[in-house]
Amino acid sequence: MKISEILKNNRVTVSFEVFPPKQWDKIESTKAVVREMSKSTPSFMSVTYGASGTGAGFAREIAEEVKNSGTVPLSHLTCLTSTREKIRSVVSGLKESGVENILALRGDIPEGFVFPDEQYFEYAYQLVDEIKTLGDFCIGGACYPEIHPESKNRVDDLEHLKQKVDCGLDFLTSQMFFDNEKFLNFVEMCRVKGIEVPIIAGIMPITNAKQIKRSIELSNCSVPKKFYRIMERFGDDDKSMQQAGIIYATEQIIDLMANGINNVHIYTMNKPAVAAQIVNGLGSIID
Numbered sequence: 488m489k490i491s492e493i494l495k496n497n498r499v500t501v502s503f504e505v506f507p508p509k510q511w512d513k514i515e516s517t518k519a520v521v522r523e524m525s526k527s528t529p530s531f532m533s534v535t536y537g538a539s540g541t542g543a544g545f546a547r548e549i550a551e552e553v554k555n556s557g558t559v560p561l562s563h564l565t566c567l568t569s570t571r572e573k574i575r576s577v578v579s580g581l582k583e584s585g586v587e588n589i590l591a592l593r594g595d596i597p598e599g600f601v602f603p604d605e606q607y608f609e610y611a612y613q614l615v616d617e618i619k620t621l622g623d624f625c626i627g628g629a630c631y632p633e634i635h636p637e638s639k640n641r642v643d644d645l646e647h648l649k650q651k652v653d654c655g656l657d658f659l660t661s662q663m664f665f666d667n668e669k670f671l672n673f674v675e676m677c678r679v680k681g682i683e684v685p686i687i688a689g690i691m692p693i694t695n696a697k698q699i700k701r702s703i704e705l706s707n708c709s710v711p712k713k714f715y716r717i718m719e720r721f722g723d724d725d726k727s728m729q730q731a732g733i734i735y736a737t738e739q740i741i742d743l744m745a746n747g748i749n750n751v752h753i754y755t756m757n758k759p760a761v762a763a764q765i766v767n768g769l770g771s772i773i774d
């Protein structure tokens with residue numbers, strides 16, 4: 488099934504993200520994570536992709552497991568360090584596996600990376616163009632409520648986002664954020680700019696102190712005072728931090744929905760119990 492169908496008529500959706508293992512010996516345990524997460528009946532499940540493209544086989548295997556578990560898969564695909572030929576072969580593999588949804592991404596720039604030549608894609612919009620020629624896929628893209636770290640300013644960021652959407656994106660999924668106002672303002676700016684596709688809110692339940700630091704560094708997102716206080720008070724105690732992180736994420740989703748946002752994507756960090764607690768906490772709100 489295509490995600491564009493799932494998102495139709497402004498239905499409430501809660502989807503999950505999983506990441507594939509880096510080694511084959513972890514493939515079965517990751518599949519077990521997928522099966523466990525499927526029990527929470529997410530609207531779809533996305534499978535991340537290593538920036539270098541080396542784990543493409545693992546990602547495909549996990550996407551197949553998502554499908555076999557009765558959940559709609561969304562396969563991420565990055566392009567910066569892969570030749571066009573490699574991209575074509577990965578997309579053809581996904582098609583064979585019955586994957587109908589692709590999140591078209593550029594990938595982060597590795598340190599010291601020099602853009603090689605025309606055999607490569609420089610930006611995600613070029614990947615969107617390419618995927619369009621390779622089959623009838625539903626294609627999503629990434630967006631950044633607090634601006635992509637490489638963008639000069641908000642105007643440039645929105646300009647490039649519009650260009651990417653106009654290449655034929657069906658939806659956008661946002662980078663994580665902890666301050667709902669940032670996301671709500673961003674959605675408004677997108678609508679003013681003429682970006683009309685559904686924008687799915689990316690929610691990261693922070694469940695331990697190490698993850699907090701890394702997530703914030705990577706995403707460039709701001710942290711509200713309320714969340715800082717939670718980290719200061721509970722960051723040293725994993726159990727308390729996990730519980731506080733789940734409750735914070737659940738409250739964030741409730742507030743978003745109260746503000747008319749119906750589509751949320753949970754960065755589960757491969758923790759089925761965390762995903763399940765959030766879904767259970769939302770209860771009839773998402774029925």
Ligand code: FAD
Nearest residue numbers: 535536538563592593594595610611629635637638647662
């Ligand atoms: P783009 O849309 O190409 O944008 C990248 C930068 O280039 C932006 O600053 C943009 O403003 C600028 N730009 C775009 N077009 C132009 C143009 N024509 N001229 C000049 N500048 C331009 N990474 C992974 O490795 N694997 C994953 O699975 C993965 N999943 C992700 C999922 C989500 C929801 C998000 C938000 C990010 C994910 N990432 C993933 C990270 C992502 O690859 C990085 O954030 C990357 O730096 C940008 O990717 P993009 O697709 O947004 O790039």
